Amino acid sequence: MTHTIEVRDLTVRYGDTVAVDGLDLRLAGGKIHGLLGRNGSGKTSLLSAIAAFRRATSGEVLIDGRPVFETPDVVADICFIRGAGDTVVNDWPDDKVKHALSFAATVRPHWDGALADELLERFELPRATRIGELSRGQRSALGITLGLASRAPVTVFDESYLGMDAPSRYAFYDLLLADVAEHPRTIVISTHHIEEVARIFEEVVIIDHGRLVLQGDADELRGKGATVTGEAGAVEAFVTGRDVLETRRLGPTGAATVFGDLSEQDRRQAKQAGLEIGPVPLQDLFVHLTESTHRVVRNGSPS
Amino acid sequence: MNATAEPSASTARATDLAASRRHVVLRHRLGIDGAGLPMLAAGLFVVTLALTAVVSVRFDVRISGWDVAAQVGRWFVGAVGVHLTAVYLPLYVTHGLTRRRVAGDAAIFAALYALIGAMCVAVGYALESFVYRLAGWQHGLDGHLFDSPAQAHLVVAEYGAAFLVYLAAGALLDAGFYRSPALGSAVLVPAIAAVVAVEAAIGAGVLLPPPLLHLAGLADPGVLGPTAVLGTAVALAALLGGLTWPIVRDVPIRNQAA
Numbered sequence: 001m002t003h004t005i006e007v008r009d010l011t012v013r014y015g016d017t018v019a020v021d022g023l024d025l026r027l028a029g030g031k032i033h034g035l036l037g038r039n040g041s042g043k044t045s046l047l048s049a050i051a052a053f054r055r056a057t058s059g060e061v062l063i064d065g066r067p068v069f070e071t072p073d074v075v076a077d078i079c080f081i082r083g084a085g086d087t088v089v090n091d092w093p094d095d096k097v098k099h100a101l102s103f104a105a106t107v108r109p110h111w112d113g114a115l116a117d118e119l120l121e122r123f124e125l126p127r128a129t130r131i132g133e134l135s136r137g138q139r140s141a142l143g144i145t146l147g148l149a150s151r152a153p154v155t156v157f158d159e160s161y162l163g164m165d166a167p168s169r170y171a172f173y174d175l176l177l178a179d180v181a182e183h184p185r186t187i188v189i190s191t192h193h194i195e196e197v198a199r200i201f202e203e204v205v206i207i208d209h210g211r212l213v214l215q216g217d218a219d220e221l222r223g224k225g226a227t228v229t230g231e232a233g234a235v236e237a238f239v240t241g242r243d244v245l246e247t248r249r250l251g252p253t254g255a256a257t258v259f260g261d262l263s264e265q266d267r268r269q270a271k272q273a274g275l276e277i278g279p280v281p282l283q284d285l286f287v288h289l290t291e292s293t294h295r296v297v298r299n300g301s302p303s
Numbered sequence: 304m305n306a307t308a309e310p311s312a313s314t315a316r317a318t319d320l321a322a323s324r325r326h327v328v329l330r331h332r333l334g335i336d337g338a339g340l341p342m343l344a345a346g347l348f349v350v351t352l353a354l355t356a357v358v359s360v361r362f363d364v365r366i367s368g369w370d371v372a373a374q375v376g377r378w379f380v381g382a383v384g385v386h387l388t389a390v391y392l393p394l395y396v397t398h399g400l401t402r403r404r405v406a407g408d409a410a411i412f413a414a415l416y417a418l419i420g421a422m423c424v425a426v427g428y429a430l431e432s433f434v435y436r437l438a439g440w441q442h443g444l445d446g447h448l449f450d451s452p453a454q455a456h457l458v459v460a461e462y463g464a465a466f467l468v469y470l471a472a473g474a475l476l477d478a479g480f481y482r483s484p485a486l487g488s489a490v491l492v493p494a495i496a497a498v499v500a501v502e503a504a505i506g507a508g509v510l511l512p513p514p515l516l517h518l519a520g521l522a523d524p525g526v527l528g529p530t531a532v533l534g535t536a537v538a539l540a541a542l543l544g545g546l547t548w549p550i551v552r553d554v555p556i557r558n559q560a561a
Contacts, residue, residue: 054555086397
């Protein structure tokens with residue numbers, strides 16, 4: 001079950017504020033997609049429309065060609081974990097961890113109780129604890145448990161690791177990779193911990209001001225740019241005429257981040273000039289692209 | 304062989320999944336709230352009886368304690384209606400159900416819950432009547448469609464009608480406030496009007512605020528028969544439901560943590 005998500009000319013408005021602005025996007029099925037964007041860039045609004053938590057102001061969201069909003073079979077296949085996830089918090093007296101799992105087991109068609117138990121053990125979450133008494137990290141771990149164990153063909157995590165310590169976050173990434181390898185499905189992860197999570201992304205989408213800034217294969221994107229370091233004059237000469245994202249200088253040493261393919265000839269030329277070529281961290285690419293205004297790059301190619 | 308076997312297995316699984324999700328909201332709510340209501344009523348009954356026994360030490364018991372306690376049920380059921388749109392609807396939608404499916408099941412649940420509540424009240428009156436006879440207390444009942452606990456069908460009709468409208472009014476109110484404070488304030492008018500109307504139809508008006516009690520008191524108890532009262536209640540509940548649906552059919556689901 002690897003569902004493809006298509007977003008067509010999607011706009012989400014809140015009064016006069018445009019959160020998502022005519023966005024077109026296609027997220028291939030069976031992959032792990034990273035959705036990156038600055039605060040207020042429209043990530044959560046986009047994901048809310050994808051999960052049918054919110055009706056789009058205009059445009060449409062399709063999953064495998066079928067509209068999402070209020071289509072029973074389609075929404076049943078989506079699990080959207082916002083932050084720590086929505087669950088039985090106010091459903092007193094059924095507001096313990098065990099009730100959250102029991103509720104999900106009742107309504108989630110693909111629920112895997114054994115996986116949920118395994119995740120609870122891994123995150124050391126006591127089943128009998130009231131959800132309101134969980135720490136923020138534990139609450140996030142519960143959200144992640146609900147998301148992963150739902151085994152929903154489309155599973156979306158929006159900043160779902162908040163408050164979790166590093167070992168727990170890394171456990172989440174490992175568990176996610178292992179489970180998706182065994183049960184392929186479409187995963188979308190929205191995050192600010194870009195470098196930490198980047199290793200699990202297969203595709204990356206960057207949005208800013210509700211518009212698409214970049215979309216492409218994560219490995220290809222990493223190879224689309226380079227950090228050039230060396231003698232400042234040589235660096236400046238090398239990057240002249242290229243798409244320079246940033247330059248830095250410390251004494252006689254300079255560094256520049258360039259976007260775009262470097263050919264073998266470029267690399268030889270750099271080596272001859274005594275320059276070092278390194279990869280562009282995804283986070284740097286994200287920072288630079290979202291600092292500039294509305295540059296649209298698809299599959300790594302500026303347009 | 305496999306090529307033909309796989310689709311049929313997949314179809315069978317899809318059918319199983321569809322069957323497991325049929326009326327899932329209704330089954331889930333009845334399993335929790337529906338099953339819990341008799342236990343809550345039993346607890347309230349015991350407490351009421353205990354208080355009546357305490358009162359009987361100093362005073363003659365002339366009225367039904369359960370008659371007073373059961374009025375709390377109206378407001379409790381109204382609160383369940385509030386919960387229906389404020390808590391349950393978002394919860395089910397965030398777990399992969401459509402608003403339409405939740406609303407449909409919620410409407411059936413409301414009717415069944417009102418009926419369960421009314422039956423609990425009827426059983427309470429019958430048990431209380433038995434205890435009062437043993438204790439030699441006077442089982443006074445005023446302002447109802449029924450004169451005696453033995454008229455269980457009238458007890459169920461009266462309380463079923465009241466519970467249904469209170470529940471629907473609670474659901475409408477919170478649907479409005481969930482969407483926006485302005486809309487919530489606006490739907491206060493039809494919600495209160497429906498409650499007043501059903502109380503007027505019943506002729507009880509117990510526990511309403513004084514101005515509304517005055518309005519509700521315009522009708523004499525028992526002026527309308529049980530069929531007319533139930534018909535009025537169903538019509539009012541349908542009206543309230545009709546006002547609730549446009550509010551919730553595309554309601555954005557708020558972030559629980561917000």
